[in-house]
Amino acid sequence: MKRLILLFAIITLAGNTDLKAQSFAFGFKGGPILGIQQWNSFDRDPLFKYHGMAFIESYDENNESVSLFLQGGYHIRGSAIRNSRFTNNNQIYNLPVTEYIFRNVALSLGAKKKQELSDKSQWYYLLGIRGEYNINTNFNEFDSFGSIFYPNDFYVRKFVGGAIFGAGMEFMLGELTGGLLELTINPDITRQYFQPPIGNVVAPWDPSITLNVSERNIRNITVELTFGIRFLRIVEYVD
DSSP states (O other), X not given: OHHHHHHHHHHHHHHTSXXXXXXXXXXXXXXEEEEEEEETTEEOBOEEEEEEEEEEEEOOTTOOSEEEEEEEEEEEEEEEEOSXXXXXXXXXXXXXXXEEEEEEEEEEXXXXXXXXXXXXXXXXXXXXXXXEEEEEESGGGGGGGTOTTSOOGGGXXXXXXXXXXXXXXXXXXXXXXXXEEEEEEEEBSSOSEEEOXXXXXXXXXXEEEEEEEOOEEEEEEEEEEEEEEEEEEOOOOOO
């Protein structure tokens, strides 16, 4: 996270230089996420968490229909298992929700295409690419179970590549400040987790039984609802 803040500061300072100075917008945004995963083509239940990031965006008063953006921040990816039950002595028990969490930092680059809604607002759609680095997971919570049937940090892919696309709305709150509302879908192109098949695993409920654990091939798809505040930095040239 410190590296992303430093990168954002460097870009902002670069915009303050006199050489080929350009107007730009910058700000902060975040909100809830809905995480979706498939494990070996089996759907998991959604994970409800959050994300937050800083961004910088090109701005041209003479052509506001297209802009480029760079953004970086913290995103939680993953999935969950809900409504699991087991039976013991003819009694049915509901198990607590199990969450599989990947905590990632991401850097995204993309473009927005904008269309005016009113004098003080516009809607846009966006496309981009992103790279992510996994900081950690919550898999240590499953260590006490001592079972190969739970995911393991050893098989986590630290670097992940993906896409970002969605739509949003910007609106002015003042002369140089504004707000935004955005909905994006963030599918992974590369795998977040890959575990090859493992054979002859002792069943935890019966040591006399051995099982084969199938391959785990996991990619994230995350839906993010984002709220943000946006600031304009206008550069004026004086002859």
